[in-house]
Amino acid sequence: MRRLAGIDFEAPATEVARALIGADLQVDGVGGLIVETEAYDEDDPASHSHRGPTPRNATMFGPPGHAYVYRSYGLHWCLNIVCCRAGHGAGVLIRALEPRHGLDAMRQRRGLADPRLLCAGPGRLAQALGITKAHDGLPLSGPPFALSLATLMHDVRCGVRIGISLAVEQPWRFGLVNSRFLSRPLR
DNA sequence: CTTTCGATGATCT
């Protein structure tokens, strides 16, 4: 499934990462507006796909528009949307969203009340939305996922990515400049 | 406000 929610998931990861800002993402009815993303593609030393397919990163190599979920630091789950083309492994990490639907479920899963901390970071977001390895490889085009057309956001800026040690200077993190729900402010 | 550090386990060398 190449196109979804008005986005071409065979486009370069940076384009997809930019286009996803403002889209509404839900998992079983729980979710909100994507406000922060990061692009990773096969030419990028920081990307899981950089050294080619392995059991962990296999879903990054296709098909596009599917979820790539991996375990981070042995504790957290992180959600990507695959945006590969022709065997070129790539994806966009969903780093933060503005909660809009299912706030009670999010609060319960996170053990927190503060809406600003429910989905501000990839691990927090996955916990709030109930995402686990079970979602790895599932298409975003149907249940339990729902991805709907982005509201056009004009105040999107890019900056350096977070938590990586390679290719640290690439400006491949995208976010809504004045959102209160970012994992960290943009530079 | 900032920095540091422990938790915790799959993955790859």
Next chain:
DNA sequence: GATCATCGAAAGG
């Protein structure tokens, strides 16, 4: 055996 696309608590200024 080392390295993490993280988080939260604790300690320090």
